Amino acid sequence: MVPEWKDHHVSDWTFFADPDEHRLIRHRSAQRFTAHARTSPQHYVPAALPTLPFPDGSFDLVLSSHLLFSYADDLDYDFHRRSILELARVTRSEIQLFPLMPVGSAHRYPQLDELLAELARSGVTSRIVQVDYEFQRGGNEMVVCRV
Ligand SMILES: C[S@@+](CC[C@H](N)C(=O)[O-])C[C@H]1O[C@@H](n2cnc3c(N)ncnc32)[C@H](O)[C@@H]1O
Incomplete structure (x- = not known):
């Protein structure tokens, strides 16, 4: 399978100029992180959702990117x-989750509406917000949850 970032049909090349620049910037980020x-x-605290220590x-703020919604085939509803209820437990106010589209998909996580409605019944309200960053074509939205 062609990695998603190499497939020009599903990647938006306005933020990164081309695959070489994408690779370079990701490499620099990895170096800074390590x-x-x-x-x-x-x-750094090692942990794994859906249980956090x-x-x-x-x-004050919880950020999660490219895990939830991204792997809809492997991580079930x-x-x-x-996981989102656990993230809500550990925050005092806000969670931001990005992106909303599974890898290789052109559409939002299919059970997003159902999931957000269920979270609202548990006291976690949410809204979908557009963001400036778009690499996965159409993937320029995040969910902002408030507890
Ligand atoms: C595609 S990477 C995204 C990394 C980073 N958040 C980003 O956006 O560049 C997915 C990350 O989720 C982590 N991960 C996998 N299973 C997890 C779990 N159950 N709980 C928390 N993180 C997990 C992986 O170790 C990996 O670092």
Whole structure:
């Protein structure tokens, strides 16, 4: 299978000029991350959703990118529901989840409406917000949840 970022039909090449620039910027980011993790390991806590090792309301803002909604074939609806409720437990106010389209798809996560409605019944309200960044073609939306 052709990796999604190489497929010009599903990638938007306005943010990155071309695959070489994309690779270079990702490589630099990886280098910055590994350097920071090496010198400041106290900022990193190994954990795996849907269970996090943090007390309730630990963070002002929770960001999650390219995990939830991205792997709809491997991570089922219940994983998404439990993970977002767990992220809501550890935040004092807001969660931002990006993007809303599974890898290789041109459409939002298929059960998004159902999931957001179920979360609302549990006290987690949400709205869909457009963002400036778009690499996955059409993937320029995030969900902002409030607790
Ligand atoms: C495609 S990467 C995205 C990394 C980064 N968030 C970004 O946007 O560049 C997906 C990440 O999710 C992490 N991951 C996989 N399963 C997870 C889980 N159950 N809970 C938390 N993170 C998980 C992987 O280790 C990987 O770092």
